Amino acid sequence: MVEELNANFEAASAPSAKLGVLLQAAREEKKLSLEDVSNRLRLSLRQIKALESDDFAILPEATITRGFIRNYARLLEINPEPLLDIYRVYAPSEVSHSITLQSANILISSTRKPVWIKYIVGSILIALALGAWVVYMDYFHHMEAEQPVAVSSEDSAQLPPDDSSVSNEPMPEVALPFAEREAAADTASDPIVIQQSAPPVEPVVEKPTVPAIAPVVPTPAVPAGASPITSPSATTSPNTSVNTVVQPVASTKPVMKIRLTVNDTTWVSVIDQANNEIVNRTIPAGGVQRVEAAPPIKVVIGNAEGAQLTVNDKPFDLSPYNKLNVVRLMLE
Structure with a gap:
């Protein structure tokens, strides 16, 4: 054949x-x-x-x-x-189109100065600046070393008088008996130890510490008719196995209760009647996702073969809507 x-x-x-x-x-x-x-x-x-x-x-x-x-x-x-x-x-045959360029002799007069001159001038200026800085620092330290320390008049008044100004002439001795003069000579030959009294220590008075008072922040009042709303971070936390989202209902329609139980890792997205995505998370195996909102509600479930859906406490069959293991629903 x-x-x-x-x-x-x-x-x-x-x-x-x-x-x-x-x-x-x-x-x-x-x-x-x-x-x-x-x-x-x-x-x-x-x-x-x-x-x-x-x-x-x-x-x-x-x-x-x-x-x-x-x-x-x-x-x-x-x-x-x-x-x-x-x-x-x-098919038309391939034709190679060649591009011809006419060359022209163009004289270009270069008025630019050589680049190396700029580098040389810049290096010289930097070297001069460094040299001036070294000379200035050396001169500054030299002047500090030679500058005498000035003593104020108050300090000089408090200084003790120089011992050299005191006359070293011996004082006239009082005529004493011979025995008393020997005792006085022995006492003069022994070193004299003068005990200086320590300065008085002032008692330390501890001041009572006042505990810091934190400012009181008023807690905003929650209206009695408002329902608790879980934040987006709480709805997308992978660490919780059970997650509940309650959407505030502004319409007169009854609230629809949705419960999604998975036995395998499943992705779910829920969009409310205002076209706001209230749930977008990956549910781990064994997790549960609850949603309470007013219909119509759009639900998208990935890996639908491992998920079971209940609507208003009644089992909902996902097999008619399962296409390539993805389910898209509009619950009204």
Whole structure:
């Protein structure tokens, strides 16, 4: 059968033959659908239909299109050369366009000064600045070392008088008996130790510490009719296994109670009647998500095979809405 197809394709290599008709006949002979060819060749259905209808205008350039034809012929087990000959008749030949540029001799007079002069001048200025800074610092420290320390008049008044100003002449001794003079001489020869009294220590009085009083922040009052609303961070916390979201109801419609129980990791998104996304989180295995809001409510569940949904305490069958393990619902 393949040999007969190859013979027919070689006979149809004339310019009057249609490339798409031959490909379609070979595909139908192989009992292949357009989707089968698209999946095997990794081409879109639009490109396969263009090849079989000789609509080469929507196909890429000639080189890529010839590759499509070769792959298609290999899939159908036919000779691709007759098909390529037919394609060359319909497809315009590739023409290489050369670009010629006329060269012109343009004299450019350079008025720029050499760059190295700027670097040399900059280096000299930096060296001079560093030298001036070193000289100034050295002179400043030298002047500080030679400057005498000035003593105020009050300090000089408190200084004790110099011992050199006191006369070293011996005081006249009082005539004493011989025994008393020897005792006085022995006492004068012994060193005299003068005990200086320590300055009085003032008692330390501890001041009582006053505890710091934190400012009292008034707590805003919550209206009696308002329902508690969980923050977005609380609804998206992966650490909680049970999560409840209560949406404030402003309409007269009754509140719809939704409970989603999962036995495998599942992603869920809930959008209320005001088109606000009140839940968007990934529920771990064994987790529960509760929502109370006014209908209509849009629910999207990923990995729906591992989830069970109850609406107003009644089981809800997800299988009719399950497409590729994703469920999209509008609960009213």
